[in-house]
Amino acid sequence: MxxxxxxxxxxxxxxxxxxxxxxxxxxxxxxxxxxxxxxxxxxxxxxxxxxxxxxxxxxxxxxxxxxxxRTKDYSLPQFTTLQRQIDRSPARDPSPRRYGVTRELALATMEHSHQFISMLFKVGSFASVLSVMDLYAPVFRRACPECSEGLVNLRRCLTTLDVQLKYYASLDDLLSLITHRPMFLRYTLDFLSPQEEPIMKSNKGTGLRWMYGVPDQLMFTLAKMNGLFEDFGNRVDPETIQELEQEIAACRPVVSIGSGEDPIMNLGRIMVQEAWTMAARVYLYMGLCGANSLDVREVKVWNVFMRRLGGVKSRRHPDSFLVYPIAIPQLVP
Structure with a gap:
């Protein structure tokens, strides 16, 4: 039967x-x-x-x-149908505020954006991801609670319960790091209250570490570096470089500990987070300091990471999350 x-x-x-x-x-x-x-x-x-x-x-x-x-054939009719449904949303309107779109409607428009864009990463081109992010940018800005004249607070975005806002802001940050293009929006990194500072620095899962393996606190440091690179290129002052080095060093890997957790898997997750930290250091030295790949700081960072990576057993998950952070040293100008 x-x-x-x-x-x-x-x-x-x-x-x-x-x-x-x-x-x-x-x-x-x-x-x-x-x-x-x-x-x-x-x-x-x-x-x-x-x-x-x-x-x-x-x-x-x-x-x-x-x-x-279930398949590696990414010419999927299901995705085409989904894309048509998403295309009917107000996200295609480049000026939502002009037509009186409320924050509630903008949030509703962003409702499934994180799921759609994360799938687009798998079945579409990198250019298509950037194009969709560009389309969503004004809708995301309208969905944020800050006034239109001010900057979006990244810390508020990464602690909000609205995962679509959390995802967009984080991906905007990472795409700027990977592509060396300006972020779609500029962000302020101010703490909203004194009580929030220790929570933010504790890496207790306020951001999107669960999605791509980027330590939460590192996400804020990367956003700061993106802004500095956009404003000053490789001419950032030494004092700021030293502060960024300290911030990166303070970003520690975090894993879930429990009876059902696989210790080998956790070691792999630690390596992914270490890889993002390594990528941030490379970005700091090559991007903001103008160093080349033979710089002693670059060589030291890479050698330490490769030694650690060699001591971890290979497996598809979470090794697939190493692709972007390991590629970043090859992409930095």
Whole structure:
């Protein structure tokens, strides 16, 4: 007798399909799934109150996630259908504020952007990712609580419960590091209150470490470096360079510790976070100081990292998250 399969067209079966799609996607493409499970669980439970169109987009997202996790053929009809649905959103309007778009509508427009863009990384070109980020930039800015004349506070973005804002700001930061192009927006790094400073510096999972393995505190340092590189190029003063060195050195790897955690996997996760720290040092010396690859500081950073990497057992996950940080030393001008 053949196994019975749930009919995904029935509304009451939505939850099992969403859970299955997320599980398939996360095991391959999310750095640390245990950190995102509560966020996804809240989102999935909220789906019961979503309108039919939103529920349809959610199903498309998870169907596409399932398809991507099962094949290397990235000419997927599911993704094409999803892209058409996303294209109908106000994100295609380059000036949302001009037409009176409220912050609530902008947030709703960004609702699925993080899922769509993260999949685009797998099935699209790098240029297509940058293009979509550019399209979302004015919508993201409208969705942020700061007044239009001020800068977006990156610390507020990375501590918000709105994961779509958290994702956009973090990716804006990382794409600037990888491509050496200006960020789509400029950010302020001011602490919102004295009580928040120790929380931010504790690396307790306020940002997107669970997605790409970048230590949370390092994300703020990278944003500061991006702004300095845009403003001063490789002519940053020595005092600022020394401060940045200290900030990078203070970024420690963080892993989840529990009875169900694989210690070998945790060692791999530590290496990914170390790789991002190494990339930040390379960016500091080659980008902001103008050093070349033969600079003694560069050679020391690279040699230390390669020795540590050689002592860790290779495996697909989380090794796939090493691609970008290891490539950065080859990309820095």
């Amino acid at each position: 053949n196994e019975l399969v749930l009919d995904r067209r029935i509304e009451s079966n939505t939850l099992p399909f969403l859970v299955n799609g997320f599980a398939s996607w996360s095991t391959l493409f999310i750095f640390e799934t245990t950190q995102i499970i509560p966020v996804v669980a809240r989102h999935i439970l909220r789906s019961r109150s979503f309108d039919p169109q939103t529920r349809q987009i959610m199903l498309l997202i998870f169907n596409t996630s399932l398809a991507i996790s």
